[in-house]
Amino acid sequence: MHIVVCVKQVPDTKIIKMNPKTNTMDRSSAPAIMNPYDVYAVEEAVRIKEKYGGTISVLSMGPPPAVSTLKKCVEMGADDTYLISDRRFAGADTLATSYALAEALKKISSEKGEIDLVITGKQTIDGDTGQVGPGIARRLDIPPLTFVQKIKEIDLGNRKISVHRKREDGYEVVESELPCLLAVESGINEPRYAPLPNMIKAARHEPVVWSVDDLEDIDITKLGLKGSPTIVGKVWAPPKSEGAEMIEGSTDEVVARIVDLVMERKELFQDKEVQPS
Ligand SMILES: Cc1cc2nc3c(=O)[nH]c(=O)nc-3n(C[C@H](O)[C@H](O)[C@H](O)COP(=O)(O)OP(=O)(O)OC[C@H]3O[C@@H](n4cnc5c(N)ncnc54)[C@H](O)[C@@H]3O)c2cc1C
Known part of the structure; x- marks a missing residue:
């Protein structure tokens, strides 16, 4: 079984600062990490490999420092890693990103063997669109299974997979043929600590790095800023909310403090007519 995880x-974003003048993220103010949802995607691939056997490849599109994230994936149990990195990919929206990743997946498939399963995270914590997984599936003409919270069964003989797909009121069981793409939820597993042999392997691991020129037949007009029809109208940071006061003490003390706070701010309530519900 050949699984490719996109990370x-x-x-x-928990500690990133915003540039108040440009209202854009100051990327240098925060360390780069693996997208948290993608950690679950890699862990799920490792669990599938442990149960059914096979190979795990990991693919990322990003600048050269993304190599450190790919090495983390090897620590977790990935076999091969690929980085597509080139200035011509820069400024890509989700359409151009999914096109570039799909082209790289075709090359991995032709070099390493047919892909049975592509796994992505549900979304990223920076772009946050959740569009890239389904975009890849559309371009590879394979079914996308989104919001996957559990893999119920993989039937390699009949080339079928069934999963639990999260819904607001529970989950639905969805069956698909292989190959397909899974976009996984964070609760799908509990990522484990990397074992020492994998850490040693990761320290020596060199990802395969491809530029645009390495991806034969790629249409460069569909890449990067040029290939991105999305227009960002305006970007702004949400206003900071005032800090909450944590009230501590006995029930009587807490109630007394709440009454004091309401009395201090009573003008906020005076002009408001309360309608009976
Ligand atoms: C006009 C414009 C310019 C932009 N310029 C840049 C830029 O220069 N640099 C930049 O970083 N972003 C840029 N972005 C943001 C960029 O569009 C998104 O970050 C990117 O397309 C992925 O979308 P997302 O983060 O919403 O991913 P989602 O769709 O939320 O991601 C879902 C899953 O897809 C996979 N995935 C997503 N992105 C990648 C990737 N790069 N490699 C491997 N797997 C992936 C992961 O498994 C992830 O969990 C730009 C956006 C616009 C609109």
Whole structure:
């Protein structure tokens, strides 16, 4: 079984700062990490390999430092890693990103053997669109299974997979033929610590790096900013909310403090007519 996981290196949005003048992310203010949803995608591939055997390849599109994320994937249990990196990929929206990744997947398939399963995260924490997985599936003409929270069964003989797909009111069981693409939820597994032999392997691992010129038959008009029809109208940071006060103490003390706070701000409530519900 040949599984390819797509992973993206992203800035840690928990600590990233915004440039107040341009209202854009100051990417240098936060360390680059593997997109958290993609950690679950890699872990799921490792679990599938442990159960059914096979090979795990990992693919990323990004600048050269994304190599560190690919090495992390080897620590987790991936076999081969590929980085497509070239200035001509820069400025890509989700359409151009999924096109470039699909072309790289075709090359991996022709060099390493037919792909049975492509796994992506549900979304990234920076772009946050959740469009790239289905975009790849459309371009490879394979079924996309999104919001996957559990793999129920893989029937390699009949080339079928069944999964639990998250819904607001529970989950649905969806069956698909292989090959297909899974976009996985964060709760699908609990990522494990990397074993020492994998860490040693990762330290020596060199990802395969491809430029645009390495991807034969690629249409360069569909890449990067040129190939991105998305126009960003305006970007702004949400206003900062005021810090909350944590009230501690006995129930009587907490109630007394809440009453004080309401009385201090009573003008906020005075002009408001309360309608009976
Ligand atoms: C006009 C424009 C210019 C942009 N310029 C840049 C830029 O220069 N640099 C930049 O970083 N972003 C840029 N972006 C953002 C870029 O469009 C998105 O980050 C990218 O297309 C992926 O979309 P997403 O982050 O929403 O991924 P999602 O669709 O939320 O990701 C879902 C899953 O797809 C996979 N995936 C997504 N992206 C990658 C990737 N790169 N490699 C491997 N797997 C991936 C992962 O498994 C991920 O969990 C730009 C966007 C626009 C609109």
